[in-house]
Amino acid sequence: MDTCLRQSPHHIVITKTRDRPDHTLTRCNVHCVRTDIFARLDREPEPPKIETPRMSRHRIALFGGTLAFYLAIVLAVLVSSWLVALDWKVMLFRPYQQWPELHAFLDYYVVLGQRGPTAVMVASWLGWRSWRQHTLRPLLTLGTSLLLLNLSVGAVKLGLGRLGPHYATQIGSAELFAGGDIFPSGHTANAVVTWGILAYLATTPRARRYLSALSAFVSLGVGLTTVYIGTHWLSDVLLGWAAGLLILLALPWFEPLITRTEAWILAVREQWRARRRLRESVPPAPVSPEPVLLPRTPGSGTGPEAAAREAMNSRSTASGAAARAGTAARARAHQGHPVRAERTPPAGTRRPPHAERPPRSSAGPARPVAGGPVAP
Incomplete structure (x- = not known):
């Protein structure tokens, strides 16, 4: 039979091995029982019950005698x-x-x-x-x-x-x-x-x-x-x-x-900790993207591409309206003055029109392809 030590709170319990007839060894089982020191270190330290000194009669008598000695010196x-x-x-x-x-x-x-x-x-x-x-x-x-x-x-x-x-x-x-x-x-x-x-x-x-x-x-x-x-x-x-x-x-x-x-x-x-946790738990305000309208080209008023472009423009216009509504709400929160970064840019181009330059949207004469005949 296996031999082992008797379990005790301050000992290590070891199960010994034995020889089998086929000369094989059984697995060695080692059971460690933690002592009081290691168990105390593994536990969460708790504040001990500290007795606060009080002004007893003995202490008052010592204080009075020391004060008299002080004044005598x-x-x-x-x-x-x-x-x-x-x-x-x-x-x-x-x-x-x-x-x-x-x-x-x-x-x-x-x-x-x-x-x-x-x-x-x-x-x-x-x-x-x-x-x-x-x-x-x-x-x-x-x-x-x-x-x-x-x-x-x-x-x-x-x-x-x-x-x-x-x-x-x-x-x-x-x-x-x-x-x-x-x-x-x-x-x-x-x-x-x-x-x-x-x-x-x-x-x-x-x-x-x-x-x-x-x-x-x-x-x-x-x-x-x-x-x-x-x-x-x-x-x-x-x-x-x-x-x-x-x-x-x-x-x-x-x-x-x-x-x-x-x-x-x-x-x-x-x-202070509560205020810090509150600041960390507030998510940042989302930023709405500005709408992007796709330009129209001559001759693209019909067809599936035009329908897809119109649908995308309508979605961009809707998101732009929502963004402007949010901007107006934030402007009202800032006492009616919008933030400079949230102002909507003016429509159109700022470059003055040129008298001799035709607009880009007008259809001009087709340019000839280099090395080929001019189409009638």
Whole structure:
């Protein structure tokens, strides 16, 4: 008897061959049962049920605590407290001179906090997520967070006008309202928001934990790198961490706006598609041919050829009348002015008659044929 494996959703069922007395082999029957991975790839992808984060009590408590920390940092810098003195100690320590071997690597690492490169990288990943999940929510959430980041951080930067360590003018001073734009740190806040949005949009608790740890590590490293290079004070980095975290914690309040924006974009796209299908389904207007009348020759008033010619002329006249009727209708549609290409040419010839040239229709004397006698 043939032997085979027991069927299972995760196995391949193979029917073995056997030897017959005449030393011939039976056909090998191979039955492949698709595994879950290939079956999932062959199916049409469906958008998963994504749970939208809500503003829970725990999140509200974190938001309130982060906001209090944010205001405390701003107040400590405004009054030139111990935090400003710590800024100057770190600046005069010059970490980039203490560990110069790290400078080359950290110059590239700090790019993870620049808004342009990080936005392109994260937007590419979220664009694939949007296509895979059949929703615009990931891209719209990223755009909303970056807009909030530019408005909030930019307003505080320009309002306080703090100078950086390389442009400081007085030791121990907070260097506020001097035309600068480094407080809070934009690199640090951007790193928190751009990489933290991946954890915010995660669909499983495990992925959310891993991505939260990754974004915290990247944003922490970017902030300390700016202090090492000397482009920011330590207080700038602390305020940048708080500013980015506030935006991530406040995103659930903007989820209804994101949902309405997505619905509006999809509705506009459907209207555009409907208009495009309507334009493609309308057939072009037919063009009626102009009538062509066959000329009459002398002596062709009778006979079958004359009857056929008269019938063709009558059909051409009828089609010409129909074409003129259509032209008149289109002219009325154009407010009574016919189109230049649809005007009927005037009857007759435009060449003036010649006094000495006889008309072509009159019968003249017959010309003699070369090489033959003239007919009487």
